[in-house]
Every structure is written in C-alpha cells, then in structure tokens.
Amino acid sequence: MSDASTNPPVVSVIVPVRNEAGNIAPLVGEIAAALAGRRFEVVYVNDGSTDGTEAELNALKAKHPWLRQVKHAQSCGQSAALRTGIRAARGHIVVTLDGDGQNDPVFLPKLIDALEQGAPKVGLIAGQRVGRKATGFKKFQSRVANAVRGSILKDGTRDSGCGLKAFPREVGLALPYFDGLHRFLPALVRREGKDIGYVDVVDRPRQHGVSNYGFWDRLWIGILDLAGVWWLIRRRKRVPEISEV
Numbered sequence: 036m037s038d039a040s041t042n043p044p045v046v047s048v049i050v051p052v053r054n055e056a057g058n059i060a061p062l063v064g065e066i067a068a069a070l071a072g073r074r075f076e077v078v079y080v081n082d083g084s085t086d087g088t089e090a091e092l093n094a095l096k097a098k099h100p101w102l103r104q105v106k107h108a109q110s111c112g113q114s115a116a117l118r119t120g121i122r123a124a125r126g127h128i129v130v131t132l133d134g135d136g137q138n139d140p141v142f143l144p145k146l147i148d149a150l151e152q153g154a155p156k157v158g159l160i161a162g163q164r165v166g167r168k169a170t171g172f173k174k175f176q177s178r179v180a181n182a183v184r185g186s187i188l189k190d191g192t193r194d195s196g197c198g199l200k201a202f203p204r205e206v207g208l209a210l211p212y213f214d215g216l217h218r219f220l221p222a223l224v225r226r227e228g229k230d231i232g233y234v235d236v237v238d239r240p241r242q243h244g245v246s247n248y249g250f251w252d253r254l255w256i257g258i259l260d261l262a263g264v265w266w267l268i269r270r271r272k273r274v275p276e277i278s279e280v
Contacts, residue, residue: 158229
C-alpha cells in the first residue's frame with residue numbers, strides 16, 4: 036500500500052489479540068489475500084501479550100507497510116482492545132475479526148460490500164456462524180447467552196459473539212464504552228437508530244494456542260452488562276434533527 040498520507044485506507048481491519056503469536060502470520064496473509072485490490076490497513080491491538088506476539092508483529096510490519104501494531108502495556112480485555120483499534124483506525128470502514136484464526140477472512144469482502152450497499156441506513160453488518168467448530172459445551176453456552184440476550188434486548192441477532200463485523204468508524208466511536216461492549220454491538224448500534232445486516236460465515240477450528248476468554252469467570256459480569264445495556268436502551272432519548280434557518 037502507498038503512503039497513508041496521500042492514499043489513506045478505506046478499510047481498517049481491527050484484530051484484538053493476546054498471546055496469539057502462532058496464529059498471526061497465517062491470518063495476516065489470509066487478510067491480505069481477501070482484500071487484494073482494496074485500500075486497506077490491518078491494525079493489530081496487542082492486549083498485553085506475554086508471548087512472542089509483539090516480536091512476530093514487528094517482523095511482519097517490516098514486510099507489510101499496511102500492517103500496524105498498537106500495544107496495551109497490560110491486558111485490558113477485548114472491549115478495550117476493540118475501542119483502541121477503532122480510535123487508531125484510519126479507514127472510514129472498520130472491520131473486526133478475532134485473532135485466533137477461527138474467523139475466516141474470506142468473508143471480509145461480503146461484510147464490506149453489504150455495509151456499503153446498505154449505507155447510510157445500515158450501521159452494522161454482523162457475521163452469523165454456521166457449522167461452528169467448537170465443543171458441545173461452548174455451543175451450549177452460546178445458545179443460552181444469545182437466547183437470554185435476545186429475549187431482553189430484542190436486538191434480532193442470533194449470534195452476537197461472532198467476531199466478524201463491519202461498521203462505519205463514526206458509528207463505532209459514537210457507542211457508549213464499557214467493558215463487555217463487544218458482546219452487545221447489535222443492540223447498541225440499533226440504539227443509535229441504525230439497521231443491522233447479517234452475513235452467514237463458516238467457522239473454523241483454532242490452529243494454535245488456547246482461548247484467552249473464559250465462561251464462568253465472566254458469567255456474572257455478563258449478566259450485569261446485560262442489565263446495563265437494557266437500561267441504556269430504555270433511557271435513550273430521540274436525537275433532534277437540526278437545521279440552520
């Protein structure tokens with residue numbers, strides 16, 4: 036990619052990671068192949084990794100001028116990493132995917148095209164996993180979480196946990212920030228008066244490492260977050276349309 040000051044990216048791919056050194060190079064290559072012909076950048080948000088993640092990204096940056104690394108001094112969580120990535124993004128379209136390789140970058144163009152076709156009414160295109168590669172317990176916990184969330188928030192989304200999402204950067208910046216934000220993007224985007232679109236995506240198994248995000252340690256926090264998002268939606272006031280006369 037040419038110099039960003041003269042030819043800025045249209046798309047910023049945000050990848051939050053913590054201790055994913057073995058998955059970085061393959062995923063970076065797949066992202067580049069999927070977005071060939073587009074003006075893009077890839078922003079890895081290194082969320083306090085203690086393995087070789089930083090060194091791996093620095094080595095790849097020397098080969099790919101469109102690759103960037105933003106680092107947290109200590110781990111602050113996936114929502115904080117997402118927020119950091121959105122703020123650092125130079126493209127007006129933000130696309131997100133998980134850094135463990137389970138989200139296939141081949142679906143990125145579909146997300147971007149759907150968002151552009153739905154603009155300005157559509158504020159988020161969310162991936163919905165089919166054929167999910169996960170343990171029976173993880174599938175069960177996702178079904179329960181999505182059912183509870185959907186019944187309370189009425190966000191019309193059956194799979195809010197999929198990392199593949201696309202939205203205008205300005206929409207991402209307008210969302211209220213809190214720890215757990217990434218699990219409620221559809222509901223929060225609807226709160227801003229925007230529609231949601233969906234793209235079916237095929238899940239893949241993790242190739243290296245282990246999951247950095249547990250279930251039981253965040254269960255009660257998730258319940259509190261759900262109550263907080265419900266309150267935010269109920270308390271939203273209509274945004275006035277302003278014109279100068």
